Amino acid sequence: MALGNPVDLSVTIEERLLRERKAVVSRMQSMAEGALDLEIDIDGVPPSSYNRDEALNVMLSSRLAEIDGALERLAAGNYGTCSSCSGTIPPRRLEALPFATLCVSCQSVADKRVKRYA
Numbered sequence: 524m525a526l527g528n529p530v531d532l533s534v535t536i537e538e539r540l541l542r543e544r545k546a547v548v549s550r551m552q553s554m555a556e557g558a559l560d561l562e563i564d565i566d567g568v569p570p571s572s573y574n575r576d577e578a579l580n581v582m583l584s585s586r587l588a589e590i591d592g593a594l595e596r597l598a599a600g601n602y603g604t605c606s607s608c609s610g611t612i613p614p615r616r617l618e619a620l621p622f623a624t625l626c627v628s629c630q631s632v633a634d635k636r637v638k639r640y641a
C-alpha cells in the first residue's frame with residue numbers, strides 16, 4: 524500500500540478541482556441564462572439584483588481562473604509550492620483550499636495588504 528504518497532494527494536486534488544470547475548462553469552451558464560431573462564423582463568428586476576449578479580459573476584470568473592491555475596500547476600509539477608517564497612504549502616492547507624497559491628505566512632501578509640488598500 525502506498526497510502527499518503529504525494530501522487531495519491533494530487534489525484535484527489537485534481538478530481539476535486541475538476542468537480543469544483545464544473546460547478547463554477549454550470550453556475551456561470553445558469554447566470555448567463557438568467558441575464559437573458561433580465562433583458563426580456565427588465566421592468567420587474569430591481570437594479571440592485573443586477574449588480575449583485577455582476578459581483579457574483581466576477582467572483583466566479585476569478586474562482587475559475589484560480590482553479591485553472593491550480594490545474595496548470597498540477598500538470599507542470601509545481602503544485603503545492605508557494606508562488607511568493609517558493610516554500611511548500613502544507614497538504615492540510617491544500618485540502619481546505621485546493622487552489623491556494625501562497626503558504627500560510629505569505630497569505631497573511633497578502634491579506635493585510637488587501638485590507639490596507641480596501
Ligand SMILES: [Zn+2]
Pocket residue numbers: 605606607608609610625626627628629630
Ligand atoms: Zn510563502
